[in-house]
Amino acid sequence: MNPLIEDGEDVSYKAANGRQCGFKRGCPTFNGYDLELNFFSVSPEFIELTTGNPVVFGFDGEPIGYDDCSLKCDSGFAIELWAEVIGEECRENAQGQWIYFLLPWVTNGVLGDMEIGSEAVSLTLSGASRAGGGWGVGPYNVLATNAANAPGPMLTPIDESCHRRTFITTIAPPTAVCDYVPVTGPNCYTPTP
Template identity: 65%
Template sequence: MTCPLIANADVMRLTRVDGCGRPICGDDNAFVFDCFASLAMNANTDDGTDVKYTAANGKVCGFKKGCPSFNGYDIELDFYSVSPELIEIATGNPVVYGFDGRPIGYDDCSIQCNSGFAIELWAEVLNTEACAADAVGEGAWIYFLMPWVSNGQLGDLEVGSDAVTLTLTGSTRAGGGWGVGPYDVMPIDAAGTAGTLLTPLGSNCHRRTFVTTVAPPKPVCEYTPVQGGLCLAS
Protein backbone atom coordinates (compact mmCIF):
# COMPACT_ATOMS: atom_id res chain seq x y z
CA MET A 1 0.00 0.00 0.00
CA THR A 2 2.40 2.65 -1.25
CA CYS A 3 -0.03 5.42 -2.23
CA PRO A 4 -2.92 5.58 0.25
CA LEU A 5 -5.57 8.24 -0.38
CA ILE A 6 -7.51 9.71 2.52
CA ALA A 7 -11.27 9.54 1.89
CA ASN A 8 -12.64 11.20 5.02
CA ALA A 9 -12.21 11.33 8.78
CA ASP A 10 -14.04 8.50 10.50
CA VAL A 11 -13.62 8.15 14.27
CA MET A 12 -11.75 10.00 17.01
CA ARG A 13 -10.73 8.98 20.53
CA LEU A 14 -9.62 11.24 23.37
CA THR A 15 -7.74 9.72 26.30
CA ARG A 16 -6.90 11.43 29.56
CA VAL A 17 -3.18 11.71 30.34
CA ASP A 18 -1.48 12.87 33.52
CA GLY A 19 0.96 15.73 34.09
CA CYS A 20 3.75 13.64 32.55
CA GLY A 21 1.81 12.63 29.45
CA ARG A 22 1.07 9.08 30.65
CA PRO A 23 -2.33 7.53 29.85
CA ILE A 24 -4.48 7.27 32.96
CA CYS A 25 -6.04 3.84 33.38
CA GLY A 26 -9.61 3.44 34.57
CA ASP A 27 -13.24 3.40 33.54
CA ASP A 28 -13.80 7.13 32.97
CA ASN A 29 -10.70 8.18 31.05
CA ALA A 30 -11.53 7.94 27.34
CA PHE A 31 -14.23 9.02 24.92
CA VAL A 32 -14.85 7.73 21.37
CA PHE A 33 -16.98 9.77 18.96
CA ASP A 34 -17.65 10.54 15.31
CA CYS A 35 -19.85 13.68 15.45
CA PHE A 36 -17.14 16.12 14.43
CA ALA A 37 -16.57 18.31 11.40
CA SER A 38 -12.79 18.57 11.21
CA LEU A 39 -9.51 18.39 13.09
CA ALA A 40 -6.90 20.96 12.11
CA MET A 41 -3.27 20.27 13.03
CA ASN A 42 -1.44 23.54 12.39
CA ALA A 43 2.35 23.49 12.63
CA ASN A 44 3.76 25.96 15.14
CA THR A 45 7.28 26.99 14.07
CA ASP A 46 9.84 29.73 14.66
CA ASP A 47 11.67 30.88 11.52
CA GLY A 48 15.05 31.20 13.20
CA THR A 49 17.51 34.08 12.74
CA ASP A 50 19.16 34.75 9.40
CA VAL A 51 22.87 35.63 9.44
CA LYS A 52 23.90 38.19 6.82
CA TYR A 53 27.31 39.78 6.23
CA THR A 54 27.09 43.09 4.34
CA ALA A 55 30.20 45.05 3.29
CA ALA A 56 30.44 48.84 3.52
CA ASN A 57 29.86 49.10 -0.24
CA GLY A 58 26.59 47.17 0.06
CA LYS A 59 27.92 43.87 -1.24
CA VAL A 60 26.59 40.79 0.53
CA CYS A 61 29.66 38.81 1.56
CA GLY A 62 27.84 35.92 3.11
CA PHE A 63 24.37 34.72 4.06
CA LYS A 64 23.06 31.83 6.13
CA LYS A 65 19.37 31.11 6.37
CA GLY A 66 18.11 30.67 9.92
CA CYS A 67 17.15 27.14 10.94
CA PRO A 68 13.42 26.91 11.80
CA SER A 69 12.38 25.42 15.13
CA PHE A 70 9.33 23.17 15.37
CA ASN A 71 7.29 23.85 18.51
CA GLY A 72 4.49 21.38 17.88
CA TYR A 73 0.96 21.48 16.52
CA ASP A 74 -1.82 23.87 17.46
CA ILE A 75 -4.94 21.75 17.20
CA GLU A 76 -8.46 22.99 16.42
CA LEU A 77 -11.29 20.49 16.67
CA ASP A 78 -14.74 21.45 15.39
CA PHE A 79 -17.40 19.09 16.75
CA TYR A 80 -21.16 18.91 17.19
CA SER A 81 -21.79 16.65 20.16
CA VAL A 82 -22.21 18.58 23.43
CA SER A 83 -20.90 15.64 25.45
CA PRO A 84 -19.93 16.47 29.04
CA GLU A 85 -17.50 13.55 29.08
CA LEU A 86 -15.63 14.73 26.00
CA ILE A 87 -15.42 18.31 27.27
CA GLU A 88 -14.29 17.22 30.73
CA ILE A 89 -11.45 15.08 29.38
CA ALA A 90 -10.30 17.81 26.98
CA THR A 91 -10.56 20.84 29.26
CA GLY A 92 -10.31 19.45 32.79
CA ASN A 93 -13.46 21.34 33.80
CA PRO A 94 -16.05 19.54 35.94
CA VAL A 95 -19.06 17.53 34.80
CA VAL A 96 -22.55 18.28 36.10
CA TYR A 97 -24.40 15.11 37.17
CA GLY A 98 -28.12 14.39 37.34
CA PHE A 99 -30.02 12.72 40.18
CA ASP A 100 -29.16 9.30 38.78
CA GLY A 101 -25.42 9.98 38.65
CA ARG A 102 -25.28 10.34 34.86
CA PRO A 103 -23.50 13.29 33.23
CA ILE A 104 -25.96 15.92 32.02
CA GLY A 105 -23.76 18.99 31.54
CA TYR A 106 -20.52 20.74 32.37
CA ASP A 107 -19.15 23.89 34.01
CA ASP A 108 -16.99 26.45 32.22
CA CYS A 109 -14.29 27.41 34.69
CA SER A 110 -10.60 28.25 34.44
CA ILE A 111 -8.20 26.85 31.84
CA GLN A 112 -6.62 23.74 33.34
CA CYS A 113 -3.04 23.95 32.06
CA ASN A 114 -1.98 20.97 34.19
CA SER A 115 -4.43 18.59 32.49
CA GLY A 116 -3.88 16.86 29.18
CA PHE A 117 -5.24 14.34 26.72
CA ALA A 118 -4.23 12.26 23.73
CA ILE A 119 -5.96 12.45 20.34
CA GLU A 120 -6.28 9.50 17.99
CA LEU A 121 -7.94 9.94 14.59
CA TRP A 122 -8.85 7.29 12.04
CA ALA A 123 -9.46 8.38 8.44
CA GLU A 124 -10.64 5.94 5.78
CA VAL A 125 -8.24 4.98 3.00
CA LEU A 126 -9.24 4.61 -0.64
CA ASN A 127 -7.19 1.66 -1.80
CA THR A 128 -8.32 -1.63 -3.31
CA GLU A 129 -5.31 -3.45 -1.81
CA ALA A 130 -6.97 -3.23 1.61
CA CYS A 131 -9.79 -5.46 0.36
CA ALA A 132 -7.77 -7.86 -1.81
CA ALA A 133 -8.44 -11.57 -1.52
CA ASP A 134 -5.22 -12.18 0.45
CA ALA A 135 -5.59 -9.10 2.66
CA VAL A 136 -6.33 -9.27 6.38
CA GLY A 137 -8.84 -7.08 8.18
CA GLU A 138 -11.88 -5.30 6.78
CA GLY A 139 -10.28 -2.24 5.24
CA ALA A 140 -7.56 0.29 5.95
CA TRP A 141 -7.30 3.57 7.77
CA ILE A 142 -4.77 6.35 8.17
CA TYR A 143 -4.13 6.54 11.90
CA PHE A 144 -3.01 9.79 13.52
CA LEU A 145 -1.74 9.90 17.10
CA MET A 146 -0.92 13.03 19.10
CA PRO A 147 -0.19 11.50 22.50
CA TRP A 148 0.08 14.67 24.57
CA VAL A 149 -2.15 17.71 24.06
CA SER A 150 -2.44 20.39 26.72
CA ASN A 151 -4.17 23.76 27.29
CA GLY A 152 -7.50 22.46 26.03
CA GLN A 153 -10.21 25.11 25.95
CA LEU A 154 -13.54 25.72 24.27
CA GLY A 155 -13.93 28.66 21.91
CA ASP A 156 -16.83 31.02 21.28
CA LEU A 157 -20.33 29.55 21.20
CA GLU A 158 -23.31 30.96 19.33
CA VAL A 159 -26.71 29.30 19.62
CA GLY A 160 -29.30 30.29 17.04
CA SER A 161 -31.26 28.87 14.11
CA ASP A 162 -28.22 27.27 12.46
CA ALA A 163 -26.44 24.08 13.43
CA VAL A 164 -24.23 24.64 16.46
CA THR A 165 -20.54 23.78 16.24
CA LEU A 166 -18.21 23.76 19.23
CA THR A 167 -14.51 24.46 18.83
CA LEU A 168 -11.79 22.98 21.01
CA THR A 169 -8.22 24.27 20.83
CA GLY A 170 -5.01 23.01 22.37
CA SER A 171 -1.34 22.44 21.66
CA THR A 172 0.79 19.33 21.45
CA ARG A 173 3.81 18.59 23.60
CA ALA A 174 6.80 16.35 22.86
CA GLY A 175 7.96 13.49 25.01
CA GLY A 176 5.62 12.24 27.66
CA GLY A 177 4.87 8.72 28.83
CA TRP A 178 2.45 7.37 26.22
CA GLY A 179 4.96 4.67 25.33
CA VAL A 180 3.35 2.03 23.11
CA GLY A 181 -0.06 3.09 24.38
CA PRO A 182 -2.93 1.24 26.06
CA TYR A 183 -4.75 0.26 22.86
CA ASP A 184 -4.50 -2.26 20.02
CA VAL A 185 -4.16 -0.04 16.94
CA MET A 186 -1.91 -1.87 14.46
CA PRO A 187 -1.12 -5.36 13.14
CA ILE A 188 1.79 -7.00 14.93
CA ASP A 189 2.20 -10.03 12.66
CA ALA A 190 1.38 -11.32 9.16
CA ALA A 191 -1.93 -12.73 10.39
CA GLY A 192 -3.12 -9.22 11.20
CA THR A 193 -3.21 -9.72 14.96
CA ALA A 194 -4.07 -6.41 16.60
CA GLY A 195 -1.62 -5.00 19.14
CA THR A 196 -0.19 -1.86 20.63
CA LEU A 197 2.40 0.32 18.90
CA LEU A 198 5.57 -1.63 18.14
CA THR A 199 7.76 1.31 19.16
CA PRO A 200 7.08 4.48 21.19
CA LEU A 201 7.41 7.97 19.78
CA GLY A 202 10.78 9.67 20.16
CA SER A 203 11.33 12.18 22.95
CA ASN A 204 11.13 15.14 20.53
CA CYS A 205 8.15 13.88 18.48
CA HIS A 206 4.63 15.31 18.54
CA ARG A 207 2.67 13.10 16.11
CA ARG A 208 2.75 9.66 14.52
CA THR A 209 0.89 8.75 11.31
CA PHE A 210 0.63 5.34 9.65
CA VAL A 211 -1.70 3.02 7.72
CA THR A 212 -3.40 0.32 9.76
CA THR A 213 -5.81 -2.49 8.99
CA VAL A 214 -7.03 -2.61 12.59
CA ALA A 215 -10.49 -1.07 12.65
CA PRO A 216 -11.18 1.94 14.87
CA PRO A 217 -13.29 1.59 18.02
CA LYS A 218 -17.05 2.06 17.91
CA PRO A 219 -18.35 5.52 18.89
CA VAL A 220 -20.35 5.64 22.14
CA CYS A 221 -21.86 8.64 23.92
CA GLU A 222 -20.31 7.94 27.32
CA TYR A 223 -16.96 7.41 28.99
CA THR A 224 -15.04 4.36 27.79
CA PRO A 225 -12.43 2.49 29.85
CA VAL A 226 -8.66 2.62 29.46
CA GLN A 227 -7.56 -0.84 30.49
CA GLY A 228 -5.34 -2.57 27.90
CA GLY A 229 -1.69 -2.32 26.84
CA LEU A 230 0.36 -0.44 29.42
CA CYS A 231 -2.49 -0.64 31.94
CA LEU A 232 -2.14 -4.43 32.09
CA ALA A 233 1.48 -4.07 33.21
CA SER A 234 0.83 -1.31 35.78
Protein backbone atom coordinates (compact mmCIF):
# COMPACT_ATOMS: atom_id res chain seq x y z
CA MET A 1 0.00 0.00 0.00
CA ASN A 2 1.74 3.12 -1.25
CA PRO A 3 0.18 6.46 -0.23
CA LEU A 4 -0.62 8.92 -3.02
CA ILE A 5 0.09 12.36 -1.66
CA GLU A 6 -0.03 15.54 -3.70
CA ASP A 7 2.20 18.29 -2.36
CA GLY A 8 0.47 21.46 -1.28
CA GLU A 9 1.36 24.82 -2.73
CA ASP A 10 3.59 26.88 -0.42
CA VAL A 11 2.78 30.58 -0.15
CA SER A 12 5.51 33.13 0.46
CA TYR A 13 4.70 36.74 1.35
CA LYS A 14 7.34 39.31 0.38
CA ALA A 15 7.72 42.94 1.31
CA ALA A 16 8.35 45.68 -1.25
CA ASN A 17 12.11 45.32 -0.64
CA GLY A 18 11.98 41.62 -1.69
CA ARG A 19 12.47 40.17 1.80
CA GLN A 20 10.21 37.42 2.94
CA CYS A 21 7.88 38.58 5.68
CA GLY A 22 5.61 35.58 5.88
CA PHE A 23 5.45 31.95 4.84
CA LYS A 24 2.73 29.35 4.89
CA ARG A 25 3.46 25.70 4.13
CA GLY A 26 1.02 24.19 1.65
CA CYS A 27 -1.29 21.48 2.95
CA PRO A 28 -0.69 18.17 1.18
CA THR A 29 -3.66 16.26 -0.23
CA PHE A 30 -4.06 12.55 0.47
CA ASN A 31 -5.52 10.86 -2.62
CA GLY A 32 -5.55 7.27 -1.36
CA TYR A 33 -3.31 4.24 -1.75
CA ASP A 34 -1.91 2.49 -4.77
CA LEU A 35 -2.25 -1.20 -3.99
CA GLU A 36 -0.34 -4.24 -5.12
CA LEU A 37 -1.52 -7.56 -3.76
CA ASN A 38 0.08 -10.93 -4.51
CA PHE A 39 -2.02 -14.10 -4.47
CA PHE A 40 -0.92 -17.68 -4.90
CA SER A 41 -4.44 -19.11 -4.94
CA VAL A 42 -7.49 -17.44 -6.44
CA SER A 43 -10.85 -18.49 -7.84
CA PRO A 44 -12.58 -17.27 -11.00
CA GLU A 45 -15.14 -15.59 -8.73
CA PHE A 46 -12.36 -13.65 -7.01
CA ILE A 47 -11.07 -12.44 -10.39
CA GLU A 48 -14.56 -11.31 -11.37
CA LEU A 49 -15.17 -9.44 -8.11
CA THR A 50 -11.80 -7.65 -8.15
CA THR A 51 -11.34 -6.88 -11.87
CA GLY A 52 -14.81 -7.06 -13.39
CA ASN A 53 -13.62 -9.76 -15.83
CA PRO A 54 -16.40 -12.29 -16.48
CA VAL A 55 -16.32 -15.86 -15.23
CA VAL A 56 -16.24 -18.79 -17.68
CA PHE A 57 -18.50 -21.68 -16.66
CA GLY A 58 -18.21 -25.41 -17.36
CA PHE A 59 -20.96 -27.74 -18.60
CA ASP A 60 -22.17 -28.20 -15.01
CA GLY A 61 -22.49 -24.48 -14.30
CA GLU A 62 -19.39 -24.42 -12.11
CA PRO A 63 -16.83 -21.62 -12.60
CA ILE A 64 -13.74 -22.92 -14.42
CA GLY A 65 -11.95 -19.74 -15.51
CA TYR A 66 -12.30 -16.13 -16.57
CA ASP A 67 -11.91 -13.86 -19.59
CA ASP A 68 -9.46 -10.95 -19.71
CA CYS A 69 -11.42 -8.03 -21.14
CA SER A 70 -11.35 -4.23 -21.19
CA LEU A 71 -10.56 -2.53 -17.88
CA LYS A 72 -13.63 -1.84 -15.78
CA CYS A 73 -13.15 1.38 -13.88
CA ASP A 74 -16.80 1.59 -12.80
CA SER A 75 -16.66 -1.34 -10.40
CA GLY A 76 -15.09 -1.80 -7.01
CA PHE A 77 -14.70 -4.09 -4.05
CA ALA A 78 -13.64 -4.09 -0.41
CA ILE A 79 -10.74 -6.12 0.90
CA GLU A 80 -10.02 -7.31 4.43
CA LEU A 81 -6.60 -8.63 5.45
CA TRP A 82 -5.41 -10.33 8.64
CA ALA A 83 -1.75 -10.57 9.70
CA GLU A 84 -0.95 -12.71 12.72
CA VAL A 85 0.67 -10.95 15.67
CA ILE A 86 3.38 -13.07 17.25
CA GLY A 87 3.60 -12.78 21.02
CA GLU A 88 1.43 -12.74 24.11
CA GLU A 89 -2.28 -12.04 23.80
CA CYS A 90 -3.33 -8.92 25.62
CA ARG A 91 -6.85 -10.09 26.44
CA GLU A 92 -8.24 -12.90 28.49
CA ASN A 93 -10.10 -15.53 26.41
CA ALA A 94 -8.11 -14.54 23.32
CA GLN A 95 -7.19 -17.34 20.92
CA GLY A 96 -4.53 -15.22 19.20
CA GLN A 97 -4.10 -11.70 17.87
CA TRP A 98 -4.20 -10.33 14.36
CA ILE A 99 -3.72 -6.96 12.77
CA TYR A 100 -6.85 -6.36 10.73
CA PHE A 101 -6.72 -4.14 7.65
CA LEU A 102 -9.86 -2.92 5.89
CA LEU A 103 -9.89 -1.11 2.56
CA PRO A 104 -13.63 -0.43 2.14
CA TRP A 105 -13.45 0.63 -1.51
CA VAL A 106 -10.85 -0.50 -4.05
CA THR A 107 -11.20 0.34 -7.73
CA ASN A 108 -9.32 -0.18 -10.99
CA GLY A 109 -8.46 -3.81 -10.24
CA VAL A 110 -5.96 -5.05 -12.82
CA LEU A 111 -4.12 -8.36 -13.01
CA GLY A 112 -0.36 -7.96 -13.37
CA ASP A 113 2.25 -9.98 -15.21
CA MET A 114 1.72 -13.72 -15.24
CA GLU A 115 4.60 -16.10 -15.77
CA ILE A 116 3.71 -19.68 -16.52
CA GLY A 117 6.39 -22.32 -16.09
CA SER A 118 7.34 -25.32 -14.02
CA GLU A 119 7.05 -23.32 -10.80
CA ALA A 120 3.90 -22.23 -9.02
CA VAL A 121 1.82 -19.53 -10.69
CA SER A 122 0.99 -16.47 -8.65
CA LEU A 123 -1.15 -13.49 -9.54
CA THR A 124 -0.55 -9.84 -8.80
CA LEU A 125 -3.55 -7.56 -8.50
CA SER A 126 -3.10 -3.81 -8.51
CA GLY A 127 -5.73 -1.22 -7.74
CA ALA A 128 -6.35 2.04 -5.94
CA SER A 129 -8.24 2.86 -2.77
CA ARG A 130 -11.08 5.37 -2.69
CA ALA A 131 -12.79 7.06 0.21
CA GLY A 132 -16.23 5.84 1.14
CA GLY A 133 -17.69 2.59 -0.04
CA GLY A 134 -20.65 2.35 2.32
CA TRP A 135 -18.95 -0.17 4.64
CA GLY A 136 -20.41 1.21 7.86
CA VAL A 137 -19.41 -1.19 10.65
CA GLY A 138 -19.26 -4.00 8.11
CA PRO A 139 -21.17 -7.22 7.61
CA TYR A 140 -18.63 -9.48 9.32
CA ASN A 141 -17.59 -10.30 12.88
CA VAL A 142 -14.06 -8.92 13.11
CA LEU A 143 -13.83 -7.45 16.63
CA ALA A 144 -14.42 -8.59 20.21
CA THR A 145 -17.57 -6.96 21.58
CA ASN A 146 -17.08 -7.88 25.24
CA ALA A 147 -14.61 -9.35 27.77
CA ALA A 148 -15.68 -12.90 26.84
CA ASN A 149 -14.28 -12.26 23.32
CA ALA A 150 -17.70 -12.53 21.64
CA PRO A 151 -17.23 -11.66 17.96
CA GLY A 152 -19.16 -8.86 16.32
CA PRO A 153 -18.87 -6.14 13.71
CA MET A 154 -16.74 -3.05 14.23
CA LEU A 155 -18.01 -0.86 17.06
CA THR A 156 -17.86 2.38 15.06
CA PRO A 157 -18.48 2.86 11.34
CA ILE A 158 -15.59 3.80 9.09
CA ASP A 159 -16.03 7.41 8.01
CA GLU A 160 -16.89 8.11 4.36
CA SER A 161 -13.68 10.17 4.05
CA CYS A 162 -11.42 7.25 5.06
CA HIS A 163 -9.46 4.91 2.79
CA ARG A 164 -8.26 2.35 5.33
CA ARG A 165 -8.86 1.15 8.88
CA THR A 166 -6.29 -0.86 10.86
CA PHE A 167 -6.62 -2.36 14.33
CA ILE A 168 -5.57 -5.32 16.49
CA THR A 169 -8.25 -7.95 16.98
CA THR A 170 -8.55 -11.19 18.91
CA ILE A 171 -11.13 -12.53 16.46
CA ALA A 172 -9.56 -15.04 14.07
CA PRO A 173 -9.92 -14.61 10.32
CA PRO A 174 -12.81 -16.49 8.74
CA THR A 175 -12.43 -19.78 6.93
CA ALA A 176 -11.72 -19.17 3.25
CA VAL A 177 -14.43 -19.99 0.71
CA CYS A 178 -14.18 -19.82 -3.07
CA ASP A 179 -17.89 -19.41 -3.84
CA TYR A 180 -19.86 -16.18 -3.98
CA VAL A 181 -21.16 -15.18 -0.56
CA PRO A 182 -23.94 -12.59 -0.45
CA VAL A 183 -23.28 -9.59 1.76
CA THR A 184 -26.46 -8.71 3.59
CA GLY A 185 -27.52 -7.22 6.84
CA PRO A 186 -28.07 -3.88 8.53
CA ASN A 187 -24.38 -3.20 9.22
CA CYS A 188 -23.52 -1.77 5.78
CA TYR A 189 -25.18 1.31 4.43
CA THR A 190 -25.62 3.03 1.15
CA PRO A 191 -23.89 6.43 1.11
CA THR A 192 -26.09 9.38 0.26
CA PRO A 193 -25.17 11.16 -2.98
